[in-house]
Structure formats: C-alpha cells, structure tokens
Amino acid sequence: MAVYTQVEFDAADHLMQGLGLGPLTDLTGIRSGIENTNYYATTTRGQWVLTLFERLTATELPYYLQLMQHLAAHGIPVPAPQANADGQLLHELAGRPAAVVTRLPGGHRMAPMPSHCEQVGRMLGRMHAAGASLPVQQAHLRGLDWWRQTVPTVLPHLQADQATLLRDELTFQEGLAASAAGQALPRGPIHADLFRDNVMFDDTAGPDMLCGFFDFYFAGTDMLLFDVAVCLNDWCSDLDTGALDERRATAFVSAYQQARPLTHGEVRAMPALLRAAALRFWISRLWDWHLPRMASLLQPKDPTHFERVLRARVEMPWHPQA
Numbered sequence: 001m002a003v004y005t006q007v008e009f010d011a012a013d014h015l016m017q018g019l020g021l022g023p024l025t026d027l028t029g030i031r032s033g034i035e036n037t038n039y040y041a042t043t044t045r046g047q048w049v050l051t052l053f054e055r056l057t058a059t060e061l062p063y064y065l066q067l068m069q070h071l072a073a074h075g076i077p078v079p080a081p082q083a084n085a086d087g088q089l090l091h092e093l094a095g096r097p098a099a100v101v102t103r104l105p106g107g108h109r110m111a112p113m114p115s116h117c118e119q120v121g122r123m124l125g126r127m128h129a130a131g132a133s134l135p136v137q138q139a140h141l142r143g144l145d146w147w148r149q150t151v152p153t154v155l156p157h158l159q160a161d162q163a164t165l166l167r168d169e170l171t172f173q174e175g176l177a178a179s180a181a182g183q184a185l186p187r188g189p190i191h192a193d194l195f196r197d198n199v200m201f202d203d204t205a206g207p208d209m210l211c212g213f214f215d216f217y218f219a220g221t222d223m224l225l226f227d228v229a230v231c232l233n234d235w236c237s238d239l240d241t242g243a244l245d246e247r248r249a250t251a252f253v254s255a256y257q258q259a260r261p262l263t264h265g266e267v268r269a270m271p272a273l274l275r276a277a278a279l280r281f282w283i284s285r286l287w288d289w290h291l292p293r294m295a296s297l298l299q300p301k302d303p304t305h306f307e308r309v310l311r312a313r314v315e316m317p318w319h320p321q322a
Helices: 009-018 061-073 114-131 144-157 160-178 224-235 246-259 264-290 304-315
Strands: 024-029 037-043 046-052 091-093 096-102 187-190 199-202 209-213 220-223
Touching: 009 024, 009 037, 009 046, 009 091, 009 096, 061 096, 061 114, 114 187, 114 199, 114 209, 114 224, 114 246, 144 160, 144 264, 160 264, 160 304, 187 224, 220 224, 224 246, 224 264, 224 304, 264 304
Parallel strands: none
Antiparallel strands: 024 037, 037 046, 046 096, 091 096, 187 220, 199 209
C-alpha cells in the first residue's frame, strides 16, 4: 500500500462526490504495505479508503469487491465497497482501476496476546463459514503457480544454503498439492494475507475487541487451512526467532474450531501448511526486496524473517492439540 500513483485532490473529490460520499476534505497517502496505491480519504460524510490497483486487472478485481460485499452481508466486519449510481463497485481514477471502501475504526495490535489471537481465530472461522455461499470463484493469485514462476527470479540473489532450502521446500509443496491428501483439503474463499496490520481492534468502549479485517486484495479460492497457517505464522510467532508460541497458537485454533471445526485431514496437514505459508511470504518478500518497484513511501519488508519461520516449521512441526 505504498503510493505508486499520485492522485490529484480534485480528481479524488470528483470520484467521492460521484459516489454520493460528500465533498473531499482531506487526502493522505498510506505508508504501510507494498502492493497498491492507498489513500485515506475524508469527506463531509465520513472516512474512507481509496485504493488504486497497480497489478490487479479490471477483470480480476470484481471478485475481491464481491467477496467483501458478501462477507459484510453475512455479518463479518470488513470494509464495505461503495457503489456508484449504476451499482458498480469498481471505478477508475488516474488511469487505474479504483475502489472506495469504508474505513474501519480502531488500530493494530502488533504485540498480540492470546485474547487477540482467540478473537482473530474465531472471526476467521466465521469468515470461512460465510464464504462457503459466495457464488463466484477466483484462483488464489499468490498460490503455488505463482511460487513456481517467482522462485527462479529470486534464486540468483540467495546464498547456496538459502537456495537449497527454497528449492527443496517448493518441491515438497508441489508434492503435497498433487497428493490425494492435499487435494482433499477443504477449499473456499481465503483472505491469504491476514497479518497483524490487516486487523483492527478497539478498546475505547471497554475490553479490546476485534472490529474488522481488511485488505482482501490477495484473496482467492484455495485451501482454508492455508489461511489458518498464514495467521498462525504471524499472530502466534516470535518475531525474533520465528518459533511458534504454543499458548497463542492453541487459543487461535481452539477459537477457530468453534466456528468451523477442522477435519482430520486438516489437523494432519497443519505442519505442511505452516511451511507453505512461510514459503509464500519468504518468496514474496525476497521478490520485493531484490526486485523493488519505485514508489513514494515504499517500505519493502525484510525477507529473512520468513526464512527463520520456515526453518523453524521444518525443524519443529506443530499440530493442534486434540
């Protein structure tokens, strides 16, 4: 969510008023993230997030907006896409496909406690259950096919032991995906990027309460367990060592299963999917680090963190408690 495309105030104001959101009073670029151009847009009617899509196409984008609309209609706290008078959720601004969504209240919890992990796990289970009735599907664009395409571009930048780990893990994940056990894992719409900075909590009215998931622009149809693994690797990992914190991980998975119980096959596959989720983000961070795009406010993230996480998951496989 760095700023790749500069948006003129008057052009953004025209869009916001065209959506019936009132005159624009402030437009501020968002620093976090690296995929799309994002602005906080304040109007006389409220606060919104304006996104210009830098890689996703107008053909791919309706899925993400329909997913958010569907989840919101099923009681999942997500940003609501704003439609124009013709009911269209996808717009155009500065020569880019664009969307305007509601801005969630609250803030991030970058040092989560088990209580935060429990709330995220429960809401993710509810989200997966609600997503089962989504009438459209779209491939997870950062899934296995993308890993295969991207690994050769980052390998020249790695030391020998890193390259060996990357190749070996990709081979392992290809085998899992092709296996009967892998193909039997339940599938549906996944967020695929539900990190600590994509969830909001609010404690202004009492205990710290989850108030929303956002940034669904990596979503797609894939193994539901992959979504769980992505969360465990971020919400329940030690940032220095990559080791999984048992208390937080147990709280997360126990709460998730209250909304959608894991199958026996998913419990067995958990160690492999934790490795898959670590691999996916190691690859993408290597790509962003070594092959960066120029952008205002761009902050590529250190890829070595997910190398540590992957090594930790290989060395210490983890299953949920019975």
